[in-house]
Amino acid sequence: MLVTVVVALVAATLGAVVGAAAVRRRAGAGPERSRGPTVAELLARLVRRSQSGIAVINRFGDVVLSNERAEALGAVVDARPAPRLAAAAEKVAAGGEACEVDLSPASHPPGSTPQTIVAHVRSLGDGFVVVDATDTSAAVRLEAVRRDFVANVGHELKTPVGALAVLAEAVLDADDPDEVAHFATRILNESHRLGALVTELISLSRLQGADRLPELVRVDVDEVLAEAIHRVRVPAEAAASAGGDDAGSDPRGRFLLDEPSGLEVAGDRTLLVTALANLLENAVAYSPEGTPVSVRRRRQGDRVEISVTDRGIGIAPEHQQRVFERFFRVDPARSRATGGTGLGLAIVKHVAANHGGEVRLWSEPGVGSTFTLRVPAAPAEDEPETPLHGLEAGLALTTAGPGTHPTPSVTGGTT
Known part of the structure; x- marks a missing residue:
């Protein structure tokens, strides 16, 4: 079957050359014009220079088209689809729905940041599927930072707010003016601390945000x-x-x-x-x-x-x-x-x-x-x-x- 595909590709190429020659002959002997890239050449450039890893796999599990980025992200290994990817591509080629495959490495070098790689597998028809692999490590880290930040802010706000509630109850229960003054002073200190925390949160968000x-x-x-x-x-x-x-x-x-x-x-x-x-x-x-x-x-x-x-x-x-x-x-x-x-x-x-x-x-x-x-x-x-x-x-x-x-x-x- 692979030989048939190669023969078909060669025949198509020869046909394109002969057809182009015929067109030039029909155009007459006018001044020769520089020919720009064809649509196929532009598409090939697009695939090669894409920041995503792109690979096209046929129904037999052969990689018929890929770029260097696909190899760098582990979608293509030694001109073959990665094992996890091959199984998903086979299902999609047989008529299954598009799916997502996790290609993240199982381990990473000590001191390095774990890499998160996601590949989307979709059908192209006629038994071909396309793989679009993307490194989502930065987005995953950003989401983790966001979750940690929200959790930390909640924890930091909980402490002074809880202290204010306890101290307010103590003031209500106190009869001695000295005790009232003592608890009121502590309430003031906690409110200052809470205010400082909110102020610094605002300052930090402005520095980290899009504000110029x-x-x-x-x-x-x-x-x-x-x-x-x-x-x-x-x-x-x-x-x-x-x-x-x-x-x-x-x-x-x-x-x-x-x-x-x-x-x-x-x-x-x-x-x-x-x-x-x-x-x-x-x-x-x-x-x-x-x-x-x-x-x-x-x-x-x-x-x-x-x-x-x-x-x-x-x-x-x-x-x-x-x-x-x-x-x-x-x-x-x-x-x-x-x-x-x-x-x-x-x-x-x-x-x-x-x-x-x-x-x-x-x-x-x-x-x-x-x-x-x-x-x-x-x-x-x-x-x-x-x-x-x-x-x-x-x-x-x-x-x-x-x-x-x-x-x-x-x-x-x-x-």
């Missing part, structure tokens, strides 16, 4: 640092003066700053202040009382670096990649006790990425941590502005000591 970063302007790094420190100090000083639960956490005097740099970056001032304030708050929250937090500003090539170093508990190597994930906490109890939402470092990462920069991390348990925000420096006044939107950016982990940052050993995109 506002027009970038020249931003003074020293002014950004001063505003970020002020933002960190004011709530702590207010809590200390009021004698609330956060009393004693006043970071006044804890920041050791280098000399004003005079550096400028091209960016959004509000977002940069937010990112730097999150780094400062994180350093204060995870440092022993009274230990300093150092801040250094410098220019490295075409980048401006702002490093925040603490002498705190440090981060274990297995957690260093994950601290930039939403809601990830190395010590959940400590984070909630300090009012953390688990979103601060995720916001820092996305602010850096939206500026065409990155955030780097060095940390050693028991020694401390250094987070470095790196963003493109503003061009000189006589240099043309360079668009910064859409540049490759992310986070990096380094292995050098505090305050020193060699070429990163690990880099990654937006989670």
Whole structure:
């Protein structure tokens, strides 16, 4: 039967050549015109260059047409359909309905992301079926992230909402004015925490969504640092003066700053202040009382670096990649006790990425941590502005000591 098919194809090709010659003869001896690609040639190009794996299988299980992508996705192996695909193609060729076949590899190399491959099998008639294989790994990962995010948000909102309900009942049952004041203060603290969580969720969704970063302007790094420190100090000083639960956490005097740099970056001032304030708050929250937090500003090539170093508990190597994930906490109890939402470092990462920069991390348990925000420096006044939107950016982990940052050993995109 295969020989018959080959003979038929050869005959069809010869017929096409003879027919084309006859047409040219009938056209006369006019000037020769360049002939464009035929429909068949265009279809062949379409199949070859398709991002999907395409294969045509006959009723005998032979692959009569395929592209390289079909082999890369495992739909075609050694010029034969994959075993799972062959069985499905046979059923469809015999008159069955179109079906979907999972071609995902059973295993994957250590450290790599599992691959999800789906093939759709449809009938072409006359005993032929077409296979359309697609790598859906990105969509599957996105759906998993969405489910995790919804679950995490629900969990994070449940804690303060539940606490508010319990504290409200305690206020209703309390007779002593001091008890009422105590529970009312705790209600206020929980409401502030809930408000901070909602605010950071909104900020993160804007950074990750389709909202375009506002027009970038020249931003003074020293002014950004001063505003970020002020933002960190004011709530702590207010809590200390009021004698609330956060009393004693006043970071006044804890920041050791280098000399004003005079550096400028091209960016959004509000977002940069937010990112730097999150780094400062994180350093204060995870440092022993009274230990300093150092801040250094410098220019490295075409980048401006702002490093925040603490002498705190440090981060274990297995957690260093994950601290930039939403809601990830190395010590959940400590984070909630300090009012953390688990979103601060995720916001820092996305602010850096939206500026065409990155955030780097060095940390050693028991020694401390250094987070470095790196963003493109503003061009000189006589240099043309360079668009910064859409540049490759992310986070990096380094292995050098505090305050020193060699070429990163690990880099990654937006989670």
